[in-house]
Amino acid sequence: MLKAQETVLEIDLKALNHNYQHLKSKLQNNTKFLAVVKAYAYGSDSAETATYLQEQGVDYFAVAYINEGITLREAGITKPILVLHPLAKNFKKLIAYTLEPSLYNTKILNEFITIASVEKQTDYPIHIKFNTGLNRLGFSENDVHLITHKLKGTNAVKVTSIFSHLAASEDLNERIFTLNQIETFKTISNHFIKTIGYKPILHICNTSGILNYPEAHFDMVRTGIGLYGFGNSEKENTHLKPIASLKTIISQIHNIKKGESVGYNRAFKSHSFQKTATLPIGHADGIGRQYGNGNSFVTINGQKAYIIGNVCMDMIMVDITNINCKEGDEVIVFDRNQTAEHLAKSAKTISYELITSISQRVKRSFLK
Numbered sequence: 001m002l003k004a005q006e007t008v009l010e011i012d013l014k015a016l017n018h019n020y021q022h023l024k025s026k027l028q029n030n031t032k033f034l035a036v037v038k039a040y041a042y043g044s045d046s047a048e049t050a051t052y053l054q055e056q057g058v059d060y061f062a063v064a065y066i067n068e069g070i071t072l073r074e075a076g077i078t079k080p081i082l083v084l085h086p087l088a089k090n091f092k093k094l095i096a097y098t099l100e101p102s103l104y105n106t107k108i109l110n111e112f113i114t115i116a117s118v119e120k121q122t123d124y125p126i127h128i129k130f131n132t133g134l135n136r137l138g139f140s141e142n143d144v145h146l147i148t149h150k151l152k153g154t155n156a157v158k159v160t161s162i163f164s165h166l167a168a169s170e171d172l173n174e175r176i177f178t179l180n181q182i183e184t185f186k187t188i189s190n191h192f193i194k195t196i197g198y199k200p201i202l203h204i205c206n207t208s209g210i211l212n213y214p215e216a217h218f219d220m221v222r223t224g225i226g227l228y229g230f231g232n233s234e235k236e237n238t239h240l241k242p243i244a245s246l247k248t249i250i251s252q253i254h255n256i257k258k259g260e261s262v263g264y265n266r267a268f269k270s271h272s273f274q275k276t277a278t279l280p281i282g283h284a285d286g287i288g289r290q291y292g293n294g295n296s297f298v299t300i301n302g303q304k305a306y307i308i309g310n311v312c313m314d315m316i317m318v319d320i321t322n323i324n325c326k327e328g329d330e331v332i333v334f335d336r337n338q339t340a341e342h343l344a345k346s347a348k349t350i351s352y353e354l355i356t357s358i359s360q361r362v363k364r365s366f367l368k
């Protein structure tokens with residue numbers, strides 16, 4: 001591995017494959033695998049990761065928005081792509097790129113059927129989302145008749161899948177709630193299949209659902225965070241490999257005398273002689289202000305260097321008083337050892353937020 005010479009997010013595709021194989025080993029042979037690659041594949045790069053995953057044989061992809069799906073099609077992804085949160089304004093584009101909408105209420109179902117009819121589609125694949133307790137998006141249990149009645153009146157669309165989303169699959173204290181969501185989903189699916197007269201693909205599990213509720217894999221699972229190396233528990237993390245490492249370098253070293261301050265608003269004041277290193281990464285790159293003022297550290301030559309003072313837009317300053325290092329040396333913000341999950345925790349957030357926040361300004365490089 002080359003030493004970093006600039007701020008770079010290194011993506012290890014072998015680690016991605018490791019995680020894919022591990023998660024797949026948790027499934028029955030005939031359970032389909034949907035890879036969630038929304039938000040630039042959780043901050044890595046959606047085109048590269050999806051292309052790689054398609055080669056490894058994943059069955060389905062999901063993104064949040066239509067534009068994200070278009071990026072995948074333009075990168076050569078031919079597998080079906082579920083759009084979890086499509087907005088009616090872009091439905092024509094969705095159809096032009098053969099993306100498959102998740103439809104979650106009467107308004108959007110009607111709007112999609114209208115556009116699909118105008119576009120002269122028959123049996124266009126759609127996915128019906130049910131709310132079983134998350135209270136975010138989805139039809140309610142009582143809507144089954146209304147939906148199936150509407151669908152019987154058109155041949156423009158056909159239901160490829162029925163699905164729901166778990167609210168607390170990572171939290172074993174909420175096991176009863178989750179089991180109740182799963183039961184509700186079963187009731188809805190049975191009712192739906194009976195009234196529509198054919199069986200769509202059923203799916204409810206995200207990564208933690210796969211790991212904690214093997215009885216609820218149904219026909220397909222949707223995994224995001226697990227592919228990127230986090231299992232939402234210490235135990236599961238040991239089987240997964242974070243795929244992304246964020247690295248930077250030391251731009252400048254300063255000697256700070258007792259009483260001097262460092263950074264904006266003079267937020268840090270030195271009580272004794274100190275050495276600081278200035279790094280070319282800041283809140284515009286995804287290291288938010290909550291990581292500053294001693295909350296979090298980066299790693300330089302194997303040692304912890306705490307962020308001092310306020311995080312700037314393009315830079316942070318770190319304490320290297322007791323670290324043997326020089327300008328140009330490599331700095332690890334997170335990697336497989338000092339994980340994004342640990343760093344996120346130091347600022348009271350979660351890995352999902354940190355990794356999806358690494359901005360597009362940061363160069364991505366791929367280890368193949």
Ligand SMILES: *Cc1c(COP(=O)(O)O)cnc(C)c1O
Pocket residue numbers: 036038084165205206207208222223224225226
């Ligand atoms: C983001 C998302 C997922 C993936 O969840 P992970 O916890 O990252 O595995 C699955 N399903 C839906 C509906 C989502 O929005």
